[in-house]
Amino acid sequence: KQEVTQIPAALSVPEGENLVLNCSFTDSAIYNLQWFRQDPGKGLTSLLLIQSSQREQTSGRLNASLDKSSGRSTLYIAASQPGDSATYLCATNSGGYQKVTFGTGTKLQVIP
Amino acid sequence: EPEVTQTPSHQVTQMGQEVILRCVPISNHLYFYWYRQILGQKVEFLVSFYNNEISEKSEIFDDQFSVERPDGSNFTLKIRSTKLEDSAMYFCASRREPTYNEQFFGPGTRLTVL
Numbered sequence: 183k184q185e186v187t188q189i190p191a192a193l194s195v196p197e198g199e200n201l202v203l204n205c206s207f208t209d210s211a212i213y214n215l216q217w218f219r220q221d222p223g224k225g226l227t228s229l230l231l232i233q234s235s236q237r238e239q240t241s242g243r244l245n246a247s248l249d250k251s252s253g254r255s256t257l258y259i260a261a262s263q264p265g266d267s268a269t270y271l272c273a274t275n276s277g278g279y280q281k282v283t284f285g286t287g288t289k290l291q292v293i294p
Numbered sequence: 295e296p297e298v299t300q301t302p303s304h305q306v307t308q309m310g311q312e313v314i315l316r317c318v319p320i321s322n323h324l325y326f327y328w329y330r331q332i333l334g335q336k337v338e339f340l341v342s343f344y345n346n347e348i349s350e351k352s353e354i355f356d357d358q359f360s361v362e363r364p365d366g367s368n369f370t371l372k373i374r375s376t377k378l379e380d381s382a383m384y385f386c387a388s389r390r391e392p393t394y395n396e397q398f399f400g401p402g403t404r405l406t407v408l
Contacts, residue, residue, distance in 0.1 A: 213392075216396060
């Protein structure tokens with residue numbers, strides 16, 4: 183059974199700082215890994231999707247990497263802004279290919 | 295930009311009542327999903343649906359739950375007899391293809407069971 187863990191659970195940084203969020207998963211037989219952002223009381227916004235054959239994906243100030251063999255993914259946020267404050271979730275698509283397993287989330291606060 | 299929509303945004307019901315949560319997936323998507331998130335907890339997979347049938351479901355998705363695509367646009371989740379522990383945010387999601395495309399989520403329905 184896939185288990186997805188995110189560390190740290192919460193992070194507070196000053197505006198402008200670069201930061202890294204971590205995601206680890208127990209079953210490396212994944213089809214893809216997706217990073218989401220969730221604002222309080224809201225739905226999930228897709229940020230990046232990395233296929234199992236890829237090592238990284240970039241979108242603007244965001245860069246996600248994937249190391250399947252070690253069961254890890256990182257989300258790098260460059261030059262953080264207060265608007266980046268949210269909970270960041272990673273999710274793997276594995277096992278039965280339809281099933282998605284979410285991580286515990288990292289709550290990010292960027293202080294102006 | 296196309297988006298997944300969900301109605302209602304908030305549903306309050308009495309324990310034991312039936313509720314139907316509605317979703318309109320993105321129009322050219324073929325795979326549909328329901329998830330739930332109990333306050334302060336992880337997002338949990340409930341069920342996936344393709345070609346008018348359930349393709350996978352979790353242990354949470356017991357006989358009290360059912361899904362349906364009654365027409366070409368709506369996708370519904372029915373809870374037959376709600377329990378207090380069904381109180382959660384329910385998210386619908388859709389994607390074009392299961393492994394190569396992103397899942398897009400709706401804004402959620404907050405279900406409160408009293």
